[in-house]
Amino acid sequence: MDESSMSSPPIHVIALGINKIISGIVTVAKEKHANLDLQSKQNLVETLEDELGRFRVWSGNLGAFHESTSLSSLEHRLRDGPKMKAGIISGLERLEDAAQRVNEIMIGKHPNAFDSISDGAYRDLFPEESSPLDELLTGLHSSISNLFSLAMLIRRDRPKGRRLDSRRLVSLDKTADITYVEDRFPKLRLTPWLAQRLGEAISYRRESIRYRQTHRQKLQTMSDLSAPNEDAQTLATTFKEVNWNGDQNQSLFQENSVESGNKSHENKSILSAGTSHVSAEANTAELRVPDLSNMILDGIRLDYGQHIECPYCRTVQKPLNRHEWKKHVFQDLEPYVCLFEDCSFKLFETRREWYEHETTFHGRHYSCRFCFTANPTMYVNESEMVDHIKLKHAANMTELQIPLLLQACEQKNHTLDTSSCPFCSEWKADLNAETTKGYYRHISRHLQPLALASIPLGIDGLEIINDEETTRSEEFLGFEGRVATQIRDSSEMTNVMNFVMKPFQEIQAKARMVISNLEQSNVGTRKIAALRQADSALETEGRVALQTIEPLCVNLLHELGFSFVDALTRNEEVATHRAVIHRIIWDFNYIDSGPSGVDAFVTLQQRSNNALLGITSALQKVNAKCEDEKFDSQKSKIVESCFSSGSDSGGSYIHHVALLDGFMLCIHVSKNGEIYLSHLTPDDETGGFFNDMMWDFERIDAIRGSVGVPTTEFSFEIDGLWHGWMTTSHTTSISFIAKCVSVFYSYSGGRLPRLLHFAPDEMAQILGSK
Numbered sequence: 001m002d003e004s005s006m007s008s009p010p011i012h013v014i015a016l017g018i019n020k021i022i023s024g025i026v027t028v029a030k031e032k033h034a035n036l037d038l039q040s041k042q043n044l045v046e047t048l049e050d051e052l053g054r055f056r057v058w059s060g061n062l063g064a065f066h067e068s069t070s071l072s073s074l075e076h077r078l079r080d081g082p083k084m085k086a087g088i089i090s091g092l093e094r095l096e097d098a099a100q101r102v103n104e105i106m107i108g109k110h111p112n113a114f115d116s117i118s119d120g121a122y123r124d125l126f127p128e129e130s131s132p133l134d135e136l137l138t139g140l141h142s143s144i145s146n147l148f149s150l151a152m153l154i155r156r157d158r159p160k161g162r163r164l165d166s167r168r169l170v171s172l173d174k175t176a177d178i179t180y181v182e183d184r185f186p187k188l189r190l191t192p193w194l195a196q197r198l199g200e201a202i203s204y205r206r207e208s209i210r211y212r213q214t215h216r217q218k219l220q221t222m223s224d225l226s227a228p229n230e231d232a233q234t235l236a237t238t239f240k241e242v243n244w245n246g247d248q249n250q251s252l253f254q255e256n257s258v259e260s261g262n263k264s265h266e267n268k269s270i271l272s273a274g275t276s277h278v279s280a281e282a283n284t285a286e287l288r289v290p291d292l293s294n295m296i297l298d299g300i301r302l303d304y305g306q307h308i309e310c311p312y313c314r315t316v317q318k319p320l321n322r323h324e325w326k327k328h329v330f331q332d333l334e335p336y337v338c339l340f341e342d343c344s345f346k347l348f349e350t351r352r353e354w355y356e357h358e359t360t361f362h363g364r365h366y367s368c369r370f371c372f373t374a375n376p377t378m379y380v381n382e383s384e385m386v387d388h389i390k391l392k393h394a395a396n397m398t399e400l401q402i403p404l405l406l407q408a409c410e411q412k413n414h415t416l417d418t419s420s421c422p423f424c425s426e427w428k429a430d431l432n433a434e435t436t437k438g439y440y441r442h443i444s445r446h447l448q449p450l451a452l453a454s455i456p457l458g459i460d461g462l463e464i465i466n467d468e469e470t471t472r473s474e475e476f477l478g479f480e481g482r483v484a485t486q487i488r489d490s491s492e493m494t495n496v497m498n499f500v501m502k503p504f505q506e507i508q509a510k511a512r513m514v515i516s517n518l519e520q521s522n523v524g525t526r527k528i529a530a531l532r533q534a535d536s537a538l539e540t541e542g543r544v545a546l547q548t549i550e551p552l553c554v555n556l557l558h559e560l561g562f563s564f565v566d567a568l569t570r571n572e573e574v575a576t577h578r579a580v581i582h583r584i585i586w587d588f589n590y591i592d593s594g595p596s597g598v599d600a601f602v603t604l605q606q607r608s609n610n611a612l613l614g615i616t617s618a619l620q621k622v623n624a625k626c627e628d629e630k631f632d633s634q635k636s637k638i639v640e641s642c643f644s645s646g647s648d649s650g651g652s653y654i655h656h657v658a659l660l661d662g663f664m665l666c667i668h669v670s671k672n673g674e675i676y677l678s679h680l681t682p683d684d685e686t687g688g689f690f691n692d693m694m695w696d697f698e699r700i701d702a703i704r705g706s707v708g709v710p711t712t713e714f715s716f717e718i719d720g721l722w723h724g725w726m727t728t729s730h731t732t733s734i735s736f737i738a739k740c741v742s743v744f745y746s747y748s749g750g751r752l753p754r755l756l757h758f759a760p761d762e763m764a765q766i767l768g769s770k
Contacts, residue, residue, distance in 0.1 A: 011075050011085075014092045015064040021099040022052045028106045047137060053300045054144050055095070057309050060216065061316055062151055077154070087150055095143035102136045148307035151316040177202040181450065185423040193341050194422055198450055201347060205333055205454035209312050213459060216314040289452065290464050292325045298461040311462045312455065335451030336444065338362075339422065355440050366409045370396070385409060421446075438692050441681065637688050638666060638680065664689070665725060665736065667697070667743055675747050677716070677740070695723075700744060702754035703737055705762060717754075738766045 008014070026048045059065050068075035078085040104110055110132070178199030182188055188195040295302045295311060302308045304325065310317050313332045319325040334347035336354035340362045348354035366385035368377065370393050377388070389402055397405065420439060421427035423446040427439065664680040675697040680689040695718050702717040712733050715724040727733040744753055758766065 008089045008093070010068045011064055011078075011088060011092065012067050012073060014089065014096060015059050018055065018092065018096050018099055019052075019059070019065070021096070021103055022048065022055065025099070025103050025106050026052060028103075050300070051137075051140055051144060053298070054148075054307075057298065057300065058144065058147050058151060058316070061309055061314065062154065084150070084154065088147070091143060091147050091150060095140065095147065098136055098139045098143055102133065102140060105133050105136065145307060148316055148318075151307075172203050172207060174200050174203040177454075180453070184450075185446065187421075187423060187425065191422050194339065197346065198337060198447075201337055202450060202454040204347075205451065206456055209454070209456055209459075212312070212314045217460070289326045289329045291322065292319060294465050296463040296465065311459055330448065330451065333451040333454065335447050337447060339443070351440070351444050354444075355437070358440060359436065366406070368392075369405070369408050382406060437690065441690065441692075638664075638668075667740065675743065677718075697744060698748055700740070700753050702756055703740065704756040705733075705737075705758040710759070710762075734762055734765050738768065741766055742768070 026045065029045045029048055062074045063070070063077065064074045066073035066075075070076065074088070075085075078088065174196075178196055181195050181198045181202070185195075188198070292308070293301075293303045297309060297311050302311075304319055304321050307316055307318050309315070310328065310332070312329065317328055319328060331349040334349050336348040336351060338346060338348075338354075339358065343362065348357060366382070368385070368388060370389075371377070385406060386402060389397070389405060419425065421442060423443070427442050666678045666680055667675070668678060669675045677695045677697050677700070678691050679693040681692055682688075683690055695716075699718050700716055701720070704715040704717070704722070706713050710730040712730050713724060713726045714733055714737060715722045717723075727736065741752060741755070745751070755763065755766065
């Protein structure tokens with residue numbers, strides 16, 4: 001065992017000591033030091049409480065507060081990992097040292113403790129206002145973050161936490177879940193075994209989540225660490241050091257499968273109650289993963305880019321964005337279920353694993369063409385067929401001929417058609433190479449909501465806020481629908497309103513006061529008329545400003561990933577014109593309310609209009625630049641995931657991409673010079689795209705717009721068949737069609753497809769100079 005860990009106190013002694021020190025610091029910060037102003041004191045208390053909460057989450061997650069004799073303790077978990085144990089003890093000692101030094105400053109043992117308490121008390125944010133206390137609090141935060149990183153290493157071989165013994169499922173009443181599955185998908189009544197499998201999967205997932213909550217509560221307990229029956233109820237996983245020489249080929253973890261007592265759990269989930277931790281929309285019942293930033297667990301607000309304890313699996317995670325958070329939740333739930341009745345492999349973490357299983361084990365079988373018997377043996381996979389060939393027919397063929405024989409012996413288990421989907425009758429089978437992938441992608445969209453339905457109704461300590469307004473998953477919403485949902489309570493749009501409208505409202509209020517004063521005096525009607533005209537212009541400008549700038553800001557916020565305020569700082573023109581607006585408001589405070597102020601008012605009104613035009617122009621430039629950056633990023637993802645160098649279209653470059661309702665259309669040129677139109681859908685697991693359909697561009701015969709209305713829906717006639725799409729806006733549709741026509745013209749030697757049902761102005765935009 002490591003000497004340093006042998007000479008150090010047990011882990012639980014150090015952890016409890018740190019908890020006591022930081023708790024005492026919080027108490028001192030709340031009750032003493034009246035020389036701090038209220039805001040600084042509040043910031044300090046919040047910072048300390050956050051760090052105390054983070055440390056308790058770490059300790060509770062690993063059982064660091066339990067005595068070393070307890071089988072639930074971190075000491076017991078690390079009994080076969082002396083190096084990791086030494087690392088944990090070293091990290092705790094650094095944290096203890098930082099906490100002690102903070103405490104000494106708080107009780108006044110060291111001077112210069114409170115020269116400045118910056119907002120959040122982190123020196124890297126406010127280096128010019130740092131103090132010894134700021135530095136120590138930063139060290140405190142870093143030490144706890146380091147402990148979280150070690151926790152992720154300890155759990156790395158079991159990233160989803162403790163697994164429930166499947167035998168425990170036998171005692172559960174699964175009737176309600178099976179009924180729910182059949183009610184949601186009535187077609188499943190034709191395959192009752194599949195409905196039963198799906199219902200049992202929901203029950204198993206829910207009970208697994210509950211089991212993890214129970215185990216976590218036992219690890220968290222501090223007041224009853226010496227309970228005599230505790231060790232009989234729950235065991236910690238065992239961490240073993242990795243033998244990096246490669247001569248030990250065993251798992252890093254071994255988990256003792258001792259279950260807690262036969263405590264009955266209320267078998268309810270979001271299916272049987274009105275509120276839930278997974279948002280649900282009444283009509284469609286589509287479920288979504290709650291946003292991490294809307295979750296509060298045990299009083300701690302969770303967010304991206306931070307170490308957090310997953311509320312469902314109770315392991316330490318650090319998702320950087322919503323994509324990583326959703327990926328973790330779905331992998332934890334194992335949403336994908338084998339669709340073949342006699343298969344013992346039931347649940348899969350990723351769509352890729354599930355797809356490979358379905359197509360490899362069930363998608364085809366082999367029947368030997370050289371065995372001339374009435375009932376030849378069927379082989380379920382390629383390796384069994386190869387073994388048979390080598391055993392029975394080696395004398396008649398060489399190794400090089402085996403692949404050809406395999407192709408001849410291969411038979412598909414079933415043919416996909418419009419009735420293939422066991423959940424619905426909406427699957428449309430197309431006779432192309434991507435049909436199988438498209439079919440399983442379609443099935444996965446049925447399986448994911450069923451997996452989310454297993455998240456329990458109540459999880460102790462978990463609160464989800466402001467999530468009711470975004471109940472449908474992003475996968476089911478187009479851009480405009482997503483923005484309409486998110487924008488309702490957006491503080492960013494408050495910024496837009498304040499920035500754009502408030503100056504005009506203040507100027508307008510001042511103008512109307514001037515008009516009122518002039519009407520009471522005997523000023524000529526000409527000047528009053530001029531003021532009224534300026535007042536009307538201001539009202540119009542404000543309305544136009546909002547209509548012009550709002551969509552720009554919506555795009556910045558929801559599509560490009562940064563806020564309206566961020567946009568203002570990205571362009572010097574924006575900052576300049578913003579300063580002009582504020583100067584105009586300032587100048588209006590000093591305008592004479594009498595007749596002499598009329599000319600000044602009209603002048604300022606003109607200046608405000610010019611400033612508005614400048615802001616609009618600058619924001620448009622920011623949008624254009626960021627759209628270009630986003631398009632370049634999309635192109636690289638599309639090429640990497642759909643047109644890799646190993647495919648026939650490898651080396652493709654992207655001509656144009658159109659964002660449609662939940663998917664994309666892409667014009668691309670392959671390495672051999674052929675041009676294609678592709679239909680792409682996003683892959684939630686990898687962040688890339690699937691190439692669902694691909695057509696030879698030169699086979700486009702005609703393009704049809706909308707009849708009598710601006711074109712947002714359009715169709716392409718390819719080889720005599722019409723294929724239709726809908727984009728997010730009229731501008732997007734016409735822009736994409738114009739690009740298609742331009743590319744078609746260039747690559748076909750000056751030919752054009754037939755253009756049908758386009759308005760004259762649309763036709764002019766599409767044809768351009770053609």
